[in-house]
Amino acid sequence: MSASLSLVGVSHQFPGCPVPAVADVSFDLASGDILALLGPSGCGKTTLLRLIAGFEAPQGGQITIAGAPVSNHRLYVPPEKRSVGMVFQDFALFPHLTVAENLAFGLQRMGKAVVDERVQEAIALIGLQGYEQRYPHELSGGQQQRVALARALAPRPNLVLLDEPLSNLDVQVRVALRQEIREVLKATGTSAVFVTHDQEEAMAIADQVAVMRSGQLEQQGTPEDLYQEPTSRFVAEFVTQANFLAAQQRGQIWETELGNFSMERVQCVCNTLWLEDSHTALSGDLMIRQEDVVPVADETGDIVVRDRQFLGREYCYMLQTPSGQILRARTSSRTQLAIGNTVRLDLSHVTLRFFPDSATSPQPAEATSRM
Numbered sequence: 164m165s166a167s168l169s170l171v172g173v174s175h176q177f178p179g180c181p182v183p184a185v186a187d188v189s190f191d192l193a194s195g196d197i198l199a200l201l202g203p204s205g206c207g208k209t210t211l212l213r214l215i216a217g218f219e220a221p222q223g224g225q226i227t228i229a230g231a232p233v234s235n236h237r238l239y240v241p242p243e244k245r246s247v248g249m250v251f252q253d254f255a256l257f258p259h260l261t262v263a264e265n266l267a268f269g270l271q272r273m274g275k276a277v278v279d280e281r282v283q284e285a286i287a288l289i290g291l292q293g294y295e296q297r298y299p300h301e302l303s304g305g306q307q308q309r310v311a312l313a314r315a316l317a318p319r320p321n322l323v324l325l326d327e328p329l330s331n332l333d334v335q336v337r338v339a340l341r342q343e344i345r346e347v348l349k350a351t352g353t354s355a356v357f358v359t360h361d362q363e364e365a366m367a368i369a370d371q372v373a374v375m376r377s378g379q380l381e382q383q384g385t386p387e388d389l390y391q392e393p394t395s396r397f398v399a400e401f402v403t404q405a406n407f408l409a410a411q412q413r414g415q416i417w418e419t420e421l422g423n424f425s426m427e428r429v430q431c432v433c434n435t436l437w438l439e440d441s442h443t444a445l446s447g448d449l450m451i452r453q454e455d456v457v458p459v460a461d462e463t464g465d466i467v468v469r470d471r472q473f474l475g476r477e478y479c480y481m482l483q484t485p486s487g488q489i490l491r492a493r494t495s496s497r498t499q500l501a502i503g504n505t506v507r508l509d510l511s512h513v514t515l516r517f518f519p520d521s522a523t524s525p526q527p528a529e530a531t532s533r534m
């Protein structure tokens with residue numbers, strides 16, 4: 164499928180800032196796909212979105228939307244000529260215009276009959292029939308954001324950009340609306356880039372997730388790719404919120420505080436040649452997902468249940484190892500363990516992934532698997 168958006172080597176540094184806000188970012192977005200830009204505060208997500216929208220001009224690289232270059236070293240197409248719709252965190256509806264007038268705003272150059280038809284189409288898309296004559300202050304936050312999405316879609320843009328559109332809404336509205344946004348984008352076949360710092364939101368809404376760190380693209384893939392095969396410890400921590408256990412290589416074994424694991428059981432985010440190099444004993448961390456840690460009540464166990472959080476369908480247990488490390492375990496709410504009691508861990512079905520310490524890595528990491 165053709166790319167609706169393509170970035171090649173896009174970079175941007177604000178005047179007076181010692182480091183670039185966006186550094187050498189490249190990716191393609193297939194037509195009709197939703198991409199989530201995910202990363203911690205200050206990693207450059209909003210700046211990248213603004214570069215795509217045309218609110219900023221990059222100092223390097225090329226941006227192409229629906230096959231047409233919109234910015235490169237010779238060209239800068241202004242935002243209103245990029246066929247891009249925007250949805251902002253604060254909804255940004257015109258307060259003095261009704262819902263119908265807000266929806267019609269971007270359609271002013273079309274004939275009245277077309278505008279009326281598009282407005283009705285947009286209203287139906289977001290299920291707000293009967294609300295046409297209301298003003299924004301007469302709508303809930305979720306309804307305002309649905310109007311903002313419909314307004315962005317009404318001119319049928321090639322691309323919609325959403326900048327943290329759910330962050331001003333309370334949690335129940337957020338969860339319902341993220342599903343609705345996905346359905347509306349899919350129903351209209353619109354390609355979209357969605358900025359968020361919430362990994363759960365990114366995974367729920369997007370076909371592709373691009374994780375950013377310090378202005379750079381750390382990893383891009385489907386939500387499943389990122390969850391199952393993070394290629395750096397940063398992505399593993401940010402996306403999977405896994406546990407990390409210090410591990411030391413001893414021949415074909417990984418030694419840890421919770422016992423030894425044979426190398427066949429461990430995926431290694433490193434060059435497999437390092438593992439066979441008898442002169443280098445690697446050390447680093449084994450990633451263990453919270454749902455893979457299975458605590459079993461055992462009076463003779465040396466792991467202590469320090470705390471537990473009831474999350475509805477599941478518990479999150481905080482388990483303290485003899486060295487004092489806290490591991491998190493997610494279990495079904497049927498697994499009831501008392502705080503202060505001891506447990507042992509069943510790690511027999513665990514999927515482990517090894518991330519070497521940068522100090523002991525002979526060369527830059529390259530993802531390979533020993534599974």
Ligand SMILES: Nc1ncnc2c1ncn2[C@@H]1O[C@H](COP(=O)(O)OP(=O)(O)OP(=O)(O)O)[C@@H](O)[C@H]1O
Binds near residue numbers: 178184203360
């Ligand atoms: N107009 C500006 N002038 C100077 N520096 C800026 C400007 N806008 C952003 N920055 C800097 O660029 C970096 C990236 O900012 P950006 O807003 O893109 O991050 P972000 O990932 O969207 O963060 P957040 O999730 O907090 O919104 C930050 O260090 C920020 O301070």
